[in-house]
Amino acid sequence: MSMIQVGVLGASGYVGSELIGILMKHEGVDISGISSENNQGAAFSSLYPSFKGQYDAQFESNQEVISKSDVVFICLPHxxxxxxxxxxMDEGKKVIDAGADFRLNDLKLYEDWYETAISYPDLHDQAVYGLPEMNKEAISKTSLVANPGCYPTSILLGLYPAVSEHLIDTETLIIDAKSGVTGAGKNLSAVTHFANKNEGFKAYKAGTHRHTPEIEEKLSLMGADNVKVSFVPHLLPVNRGILSTMYADLENQTAPEIIHELYKDWYADDPFITVLDYGDLPDISHVTHSNQCHIGLTVDERTKRLIIVSVIDNMQKGAAGQAVQNMNIMMGFNETEGLAMAAPSF
Amino acid sequence: MSMIQVGVLGASGYVGSELIGILMKHEGVDISGISSENNQGAAFSSLYPSFKGQYDAQFESNQEVISKSDVVFICLPHxxxxxxxxxxMDEGKKVIDAGADFRLNDLKLYEDWYETAISYPDLHDQAVYGLPEMNKEAISKTSLVANPGCYPTSILLGLYPAVSEHLIDTETLIIDAKSGVTGAGKNLSAVTHFANKNEGFKAYKAGTHRHTPEIEEKLSLMGADNVKVSFVPHLLPVNRGILSTMYADLENQTAPEIIHELYKDWYADDPFITVLDYGDLPDISHVTHSNQCHIGLTVDERTKRLIIVSVIDNMQKGAAGQAVQNMNIMMGFNETEGLAMAAPSF
Amino acid sequence: MSMIQVGVLGASGYVGSELIGILMKHEGVDISGISSENNQGAAFSSLYPSFKGQYDAQFESNQEVISKSDVVFICLPHxxxxxxxxxxMDEGKKVIDAGADFRLNDLKLYEDWYETAISYPDLHDQAVYGLPEMNKEAISKTSLVANPGCYPTSILLGLYPAVSEHLIDTETLIIDAKSGVTGAGKNLSAVTHFANKNEGFKAYKAGTHRHTPEIEEKLSLMGADNVKVSFVPHLLPVNRGILSTMYADLENQTAPEIIHELYKDWYADDPFITVLDYGDLPDISHVTHSNQCHIGLTVDERTKRLIIVSVIDNMQKGAAGQAVQNMNIMMGFNETEGLAMAAPSF
Amino acid sequence: MSMIQVGVLGASGYVGSELIGILMKHEGVDISGISSENNQGAAFSSLYPSFKGQYDAQFESNQEVISKSDVVFICLPHxxxxxxxxxxMDEGKKVIDAGADFRLNDLKLYEDWYETAISYPDLHDQAVYGLPEMNKEAISKTSLVANPGCYPTSILLGLYPAVSEHLIDTETLIIDAKSGVTGAGKNLSAVTHFANKNEGFKAYKAGTHRHTPEIEEKLSLMGADNVKVSFVPHLLPVNRGILSTMYADLENQTAPEIIHELYKDWYADDPFITVLDYGDLPDISHVTHSNQCHIGLTVDERTKRLIIVSVIDNMQKGAAGQAVQNMNIMMGFNETEGLAMAAPSF
Known part of the structure; x- marks a missing residue:
């Protein structure tokens, strides 16, 4: 079988390096090249010594990588x-953009929240939002996938059945999310200085995080009416993982077992989603280093609220793993190819 | 000056051992004795080697300790x-109970949530709920203080001004709390096995934690009408600290600056409460090993919700530190005696 | 191609569960069954929730598993x-024993250090010590591999070239090793209670660890004369990884570059060994979740000592990964099959 | 009693901030001022929020602080x-220098290892090396104390009795030390980026660390002949603590119990040194946030080597705590004033 040639732009960052690790295990692709503006000529493994002797390719220019690739992953800042x-696209490549530029349908919303102007509005019409559990067919037909943000992935997967089935009053939605520090990337900062972060924990950007409009727009597409969420992210002293705790008033008196059953059915055919037993709540460590999403839920009987907890690995299902899942769907591979990474949680 | 004799029952547990550390620095007391049912005759420092050469006293029986003490701290299970x-009380001692038995005014509520019968209902009338920022005068006059739970302390301090001043709709209150593992004590469990907890994070007892009725009853006493909260605790991979994120709809259009000013004024005379600048959110590491509580708040303008974040050290302000603060108030010491522990956050 | 049937005895422990994760990715084998004396009938994924929806098989009896297998991994206590x-062996199976029972040629040494009697001395003649970099050919011909201990693996790989080439005075060998807590397994203990271990670090069994005779016997086989090492292990507050720092007087004035070159050449054909640039010292995080061993070395010019630092993942190259590597060699698979797990170090 | 005025130069760094925390608890001193070249005018608590409401003084210039002080702590880079x-000294102040400039008697050695020229050689004659357990009387009489390095403190305390009593062959000394990351200070670096350090562990500067000549010179003063040590430091994923494991051949056949007894006696009057029971090895967590040093020792009977393990908190006994201990001795305070910080290890 001839191998698909895939390139990675911005492979020196955390998402790019996680992608390399996955693509090396993928049986249907060759890594055609990697780029990094600041590291051209350097070996990938000099930045990521885990890869010594296993992947020692050098960083090239963006253009060199594009020209050698059938599929291009873009891991650049918004x-x-x-x-x-x-x-x-002009060169006829398939693209999976791991960044934020094509995630929002509402371009005005993008420009407001990201304080960045859109240059090619027409191009955005071709982009498909790459949450496979929601958009699998569209992904299979497009040449341009906008890979979702890490927080939105964990949140949308947790809310998809409840919102689509109008089980909850989306006006009351509170989302309290907690992420590991790799979400903040490899740039040095006081916040991620070990002595500050180890044994530390804090909320940040309460109500103002840029993933907010992405969450709201996609919830609306799932059926919520003009939803506005309170979204507060927190930074955990762990490397990987996002746990999102979501609270909403139940719209009616649906029995907890019915809701749970609905969730089980909803995701029955999705290989990366596991709905836990009713009342069983997931642990971040159970999905680290895997593309899995675990979802737990319970009804707070005293307050008639649905409480949903979802966990993903922010580097995998929240970024590089989902990007490969999208490629698999686009290119006709088995959806789990390269992603079958079961491992114990320690 | 003659020293007050203080004893600690149940000193082999985490709260008891933290108490010993504080009491050793207190200039107005002597530790008269320590008890532990399971460790009689053993040296305290054999269980807590940090104390070797500094506090090597042996565990005695409860009765021995009581008889030698003016003030008794009780650190026993509910x-x-x-x-x-x-x-x-029969022997005329002053008591600070670090456990749950005397925290609730509503004894029926206690019996339901704790599945334990009350034996001496009259005794409960004498107990004062030991949240000093709320009940200072009553504490100064009582012989029996019920030291608050760790979660309730962090939550009540964060909500006290907003609830008392009717700024928020308490029916919409969501409390998402996160605690370090010392809250789970020294008993071994799979949950706190290092390989499970390190790099792990999870929610537990969503909507069913026993601190729920304590939170609700005290909020009612602050002025909330028949409040029912959704309270979900989570277990952080850190030793110490509780961060509680609280969400509620604003009751009216009070300006954020007014709310912030109100908080600053409310706690102006409380030596252990620091209200941060508006929008500045606290970090658990800033209060570990101290009796401080830091409170940050912001208004989510898009959803008209007040978001309050408070942090404490669960072993200090959430347990042993607050117990000593209560003793100081009961016995006429300076409120901060033994508790002036400033240290950098690393 | 017909798949090899492999079974795992004692699959409820950490080594067993790590094995399952690896075997699931192996293209030449099926997992025929798993056993656990204490968990018969329970689902593997109920103990290790990461595997939910991916490997939900139930534990059976040892005998059931053996009878269905061509190759049996044994992960039982010594x-x-x-x-x-x-x-x-009586049933004609191939065996890889992850435990200690067959590691020592000198059965008396085993009985002394492990305080356990040998029952079938003849059986031990058939066992091959499964350090592939040392014994590849013998492994390929045997039916019984004794998988090395985790500490000995890291230490022997670091010393093999220097000892074989008589570069160092083995009488002066000091081995200071540091391991992550998964080496202590899943049994609960105060030592691995999160609040004790997080921010804790200590030495243990200084000069008395049971891996000592294994290290010494294999070094003797490599060419050292009646070697006696000082071996002190320490317990790190990380989940995975062993770093061994080894010190020995240089036997003669071999130039550092020559020694380094020798190491590079020695391991040039070993897919899991990476010798770093001279003076570059390895980090545990660079090999976690992989079967790699990284080796760094430097000569302390002032004292004329060779300092060698090696790192492995104790669960992979130190246990389950090496076990599969041995199976690959025994069964004629590619040595790296199932083990090509490159990933960034975060 | 009139309070001693103490100032801290370079109080924006980790050692400086730790000093402030200790000095605030000291009953005999007032903090007269703090300086920071880069932070003049800023509040100390804006850098270290733990101090909010407790110590909000602003940074001033070095000169302003010196002029207001009786005693000056200097926490500046070498x-x-x-x-x-x-x-x-020209202004008649007493000085405790927490940096390296005055630690070595041999100025040539300083210039070689630190690649920095000495400007005032005569001044160095007045400096006393501030290891109180070794030099208490000289410290009490001097105006200039050179506070020891963190590694040397842990190592010298562990070796002092054995070297002074000629129990070991110092030519065979191997020192394998492990430090928490606060030893690397507050400057950002890839090494101390959380995602790199968490779950990471490595050796660094093997045989080349600048504390090497300090260790050797002081061991010589203790009685070792022209000692040369192999010293390899490692960086632990914890905030605080140094554990040093030291190995040396026994010089003669002194019985283990005799050696242990000698250690107990040697430090019997030193309030900050605890010699553990024979064979009991110390844990870093038992001394964090305290000025204590715990020492454990065992004889490796098979190799006739003495193995000594010592632990300190690098920020306390390894820096700020020892600096205050030195001030106490210089100024006639009780040696433990401000330093009696017992706390459990969690």
Whole structure:
């Protein structure tokens, strides 16, 4: 079988390096090249020594990588992807953009929250939001996937059945999310200085995080009416994982077992979603280093609220794993190819 | 000056051992004795080697300790305190009960949530709920203080001004709390096995934690009408600290600056409460090993919700530190005696 | 291709569960069954929730598993393996014993250090010590592999070239090793209670650890004369990884570059060994979740000592990964099959 | 009693901030001022929020602080202290220099290892090496104390009795030390980026660390002949603590119990040193947030080596705590004033 050639732009960052690890295990692709503006000529394994002797390729320019690739993963900061996507599309490549530039349908919303102008509005019409559990068919037909944000992935998967089936009053939605520090990337900061973070824990950007409009727009597409959520992220002293705790008033008196059954059925065919037993709540450590999402739920009988807890690995299902899942769907591979990573939680 | 003689029942547990550390620095007391049913005759420092050469006293029986003490701290599991309190009171001792037995005014509520019968209902009339920022005068006059739970302390301090001033709709209250593992004590369990907890994070007892009725009853006393909260605790991979994130709809259009000013004024005279600048959110690490509570708040303008975040050290302000603060108030010491522990956060 | 049937005895422990994770990715084998004396009938994924929906098989009896398998991995405590090995061998199975029972050639040494009697001395003649970098050919021909201890693996790989080439005075060998807590297994203990271990670090069994005779016997086989090492293990507050720092007087004035070159050449054909640049010292995090061993070395010019630092993942190259590597060699698979797990170090 | 005025130069760093925490508890001193070249005008508590409401003083210039102080603590990088010390001494102040500039008697050795020229050689004659357990009387009489390095403190305390009594062959000394990350200070670096350090562990500067000549010079003063040590430090994923494991051949056949007894006697009058029971090895967590040093020892009977393990908190006994201990001795305070910080290890 001839191998698909895949390239990674911005492979020096955390998402890019996680992608390399996954793609090396993928049986249907070759890594055609990797780029990094600041590291051209350096070996990938000099930045990520785990790969010594296993993947020692050098960083090249974006253009060199694009020209050698059938599929291009873009792992660049927001605002930097759009032009690269234009170029890739002009050259007839398939693209999975791990950044934020193509996630929102409402371009005005993007420009407001990201304080960045859109240059190629038409291009955005072609983008499909790459949450496979929601958009599998569209993903299979597009050439441009906008890979979801890490927080939105964990949140949307947790809320999808409840919102679609109108089980909850979305006006009352509270989302309290907690992420490991790899979500903040490899740039040094006082916040992620070990002595500050170890034994530390805090909330940040309460009500103002840029993932808010993405969450709201996609919930609306699932059937919520003009939803506005309170979204507060927190930074955990762990490397990987997002746990989102979601609270909403029940819209009617649906029995807890019915809700649970609905969730089980909803995701019955999705290989990466596990709905736990009713009342069983998930642990971040159970999904780290895997593309799995575990969802637990319970009804707070005293307050008639539905409480949903979901966990993912922010680097996998929240970024690089989901990007490969999207590629698999786009290119006709088995959805789990390269992603079958079961391991104990320690 | 003659020293007050203080004893600690149940000093082999985490709260008891933290108490010993504080009492050793207190200039107005001598530790008269320590008890532990399971460790009589053993040296305290054999269980807690940090104390080697500094506090090597042996565990005695409860009765021995009571008889030598003016003030007795009780650090026993719920259900075990009540009888001890009876005995101490009969012998004319002052008592600070670090357990749950005397925290609730509504004894029926206690019996339901704790599945434990009350034996001496009259005794409960004498107990004062030991949240000093709320009940200072009553504490100064009583002989029996019920030291608050760790979660309730962090939550009540965060909500006290908003609830008292009717700024929020308490029917919409969501409390998402996160605690370090010392809250689970020294008993071994799979949940607190290092390989499980390190890099792990999970919610537990969603909507069913025993601190729920304590939170609700005290909020009612602060002025909330028949409040029912959704309370979900989570277990952090850190040793110490509780961070509680609280969400509620604003009752009216009070300006954020007014709310913030109100909080600053409310706690202006409380030596252990720091209200941060508006929008600044606290970190658990800033209060570990101290009796401080830091409170941050922000208004989510899009949803008209007040978001309050409070942090304490669960072993200090959430247990042993607050117990000593209560003793200081009861016995006429300076409120901060023994508790002036400033240290950097690393 | 017909798949090899492999079974795992004692699959409820950490090594067993790690094995399952690896075997699921192995393209040449099916997991025929798993056993656990204490968990018969329970689902594997109820103990290890990461596997929910991916590997939900139930634990069976040892005998059931053996009868369905071509190859049997034994992950039982020392003293429990020997009888199982006997049974497997009698039934014509190939065996990889992850325990200690067959690691030592000198049975008297085993009986002394492990305080356990040998029952089938003849059986031990058939066992090959499963350090592939040392014994590849013998492993390929045997039916019984004794999988090395975790500490000995890291230490022997670090010393093999220096000892074989007589570069160092083995009488002066000091081995200071540090392991993550999974090495202590899943049994609960105060030592691995989170609140004790997090922010804790200590040495244990200084000079008395049971891996000592294994290290010494294998070093003798490599060419050291009647070597006696000082071996002190320490317990790190991390889940995975062993770092061994080894010190020995140089036997002669071999130039550092020559020694380094020798190490590079020695392991040039070993897919799991990476010798770092001279003076570059390895980090545990660079090999976690992989079967790699990284080795760094430097000469302390002032004292004329060779300092060697090696790192492995104790669960992988130190246990389950090496067990599969041995199976691959025994069964004629590619040595790296199932083990090509590159991932970034975060 | 009139309070001693003490100032801290370089109070924005980790050692400086730890000092402030200790000095606030000291009953005999007032903090006269704090300086920071880069933070003049900023509040100390804006850098270290734990101090909010407790110590909100602003940083001033070095000169302002010196002029207001009787005693000056200098927490500046090596090379920056010497001039400040000159100025303080000229103005008749007492000085405790927490940096490296005055630690070595052999100025040539300083210039070689630190690659920094000495400007005031005569000044160095007045400096006393501030290891109180070794130099108490000289400290009590001097105006200039050179506070020891963190690694040397842990190592010298562990070796002092054995070297002074010629129990070991110092030519065979191997020192394998492990430190928490606060030893690397507050400057951001990839090494101390949370995602790299959490679950990471590595050796660094093997045989080349600048504390090497300090260790050797002081061991010589204790009685070792022209000692050369192999010293390899490692970086632990914890905030605080140094554990040093030391190995040396026994010089003669002194019985283990005799050696242990000698250690107990040697430190019988030192309030901060605890010699554990024979064979009991210390844990870093038992001394964090305290000025204590715990020492354990065992004889490896098979190799006739003495193995000594010592632990300290690098920020306390390894820096700020020892600095205050030195001030106490210089100024005639009780040696433990401000330092009696017993706390459980969690």
């Amino acid at each position: 605002g930097k992807s759009e032009g690269m996507v234009k170029q890739c | 259900g075990k305190s009540e009888g001890m309190v009876k005995q101490c | 003293g429990k393996s020997e009888g199982m090995v006997k049974q497997c | 090379g920056k202290s010497e001039g400040m010390v000159k100025q303080c």
